[in-house]
């Protein structure tokens with residue numbers, strides 16, 4: 001063991017003694033000091049030698065430079081439901097992926113699965129960071145050479161947004177500004193932005209096209225609309241290629257069963273219908289509560305457009321491929337077909353084989369009767385069509401993952417948002 005403190009056996013009496021006005025140095029002590037300096041220098045030289053021999057020394061990270069033929073995509077929120085599926089697809093298609101996530105809602109387990117599937121150097125890296133921290137975001141952009149950003153990270157529950165609006169404006173609108181500023185500063189040329197049909201509010205006419213007026217009615221939709229507006233204003237004087245995708249209701253999971261949807265248990269009360277349906281089938285909740293049976297729809301329950309996550313990430317890859325400098329593309333991503341809540345519940349019962357108890361209650365304030373997309377524009381311009389349009393099949397795939405992952409990806413590491 002090295003001892004840089006007092007030598008053993010050395011007593012206070014034989015240490016150097018300062019004389020008034022003149023410093024007396026014990027010659028034995030002087031040689032000790034020289035010895036220590038020599039030892040420290042030798043150790044430092046040894047460390048440098050060993051570091052230089054290590055394979056990572058002097059080798060820049062493959063993520064830090066642009067490489068011809070390789071598109072490096074920053075996936076914000078890549079530990080979340082849609083972001084993890086998008087990362088899987090990008091990696092399968094040979095993209096280089098950097099995931100940035102603060103794990104406030106996502107799962108490190110999903111990232112670990114991706115890392116196991118793509119362990120080769122330069123394929124995937126995970127950076128734990130909060131997009132609200134502009135300094136951290138700038139550091140990420142300064143150290144990595146991104147070709148494109150897919151900005152998924154967001155808090156994304158309509159009900160929660162009405163209870164905590166400021167959180168939504170901060171997390172969605174202001175964080176998008178941070179990302180956009182970093183992209184502008186570091187010259188990242190392509191942005192694919194995750195928007196939502198909630199930006200349309202409650203339109204008079206169905207189906208919803210991209211020119212349907214956007215009149216959002218809750219803070220979630222408003223925060224996303226503001227983020228869209230910032231992006232569009234910025235794009236007017238920039239050569240950035242921008243694609244804004246407005247998703248309808250996302251369901252399903254990886255058909256090969258590697259990833260699934262695993263929201264935090266505390267978010268269940270704000271949750272989505274598919275999550276509630278699986279929880280009821282697993283016996284985690286006693287049954288399903290369908291709110292509103294007197295809407296002006298054929299069976300009285302609300303109508304929504306359910307888009308499978310596999311189709312959704314395909315739309316992202318197509319948007320990335322077709323993105324052009326100085327051009328903005330805005331697309332609805334939905335099937336074009338509305339299904340009622342009753343239909344959904346029946347499909348869910350069949351997919352899970354569970355006899356789910358359903359309770360029919362009064363309407364929930366703020367819910368709109370009917371929302372479904374017109375996907376003509378994305379069909380024509382991006383050559384994209386939804387393939388997973390059988391509700392029961394999508395739910396069967398998702399159910400397989402849910403059944404074998406009762407606790408999601410395992411005990412989540414709880415972190416702040």
Ligand SMILES: NC(=O)c1ccc[n+]([C@@H]2O[C@H](COP(=O)([O-])OP(=O)(O)OC[C@H]3O[C@@H](n4cnc5c(N)ncnc54)[C@H](O)[C@@H]3O)[C@@H](O)[C@H]2O)c1
Nearest residue numbers: 077079080081082101102104105106130131153154156250
């Ligand atoms: N799920 C849907 O039905 C749906 C519909 C329309 C639009 N969207 C949009 O799609 C995107 C992804 O949604 P999702 O369903 O995968 O949600 P999710 O909660 O599963 O994933 C969001 C991810 O973002 C991360 N995140 C949140 N705030 C962050 C921050 N400040 N810094 C870094 N990471 C942060 C979370 O930890 C999480 O991993 C969101 O932008 C959402 O608004 C989702």
